[in-house]
Amino acid sequence: MKKDIVNIIPKNLYELIRKHAKNLPRECEYLFPSPVNKARCIRSQTMVDHLKKEIINAGIQNPDGTPYEFKAHSFRHLMAVKMK
Numbered sequence: 001m002k003k004d005i006v007n008i009i010p011k012n013l014y015e016l017i018r019k020h021a022k023n024l025p026r027e028c029e030y031l032f033p034s035p036v037n038k039a040r041c042i043r044s045q046t047m048v049d050h051l052k053k054e055i056i057n058a059g060i061q062n063p064d065g066t067p068y069e070f071k072a073h074s075f076r077h078l079m080a081v082k083m084k
Contacts (some may be wrong), residue, residue: 010068013060
């Protein structure tokens, strides 16, 4: 079995996601719901495209000052490990 991968997200990205989650309706069960049908989530590529744009707009960087590169699979894996 492979070792768990830990991909630490920058604190300001965490705050951006947290702020987004607070603005969702209580009945919404997805962090990124479809704008057309709240009972469904948006496509992963749509979420990645929007999140990358927000990361750039917010100036989120790695601790070494390089631009943070969001990878959806790593984020999903991190959340799955945390929930496990």
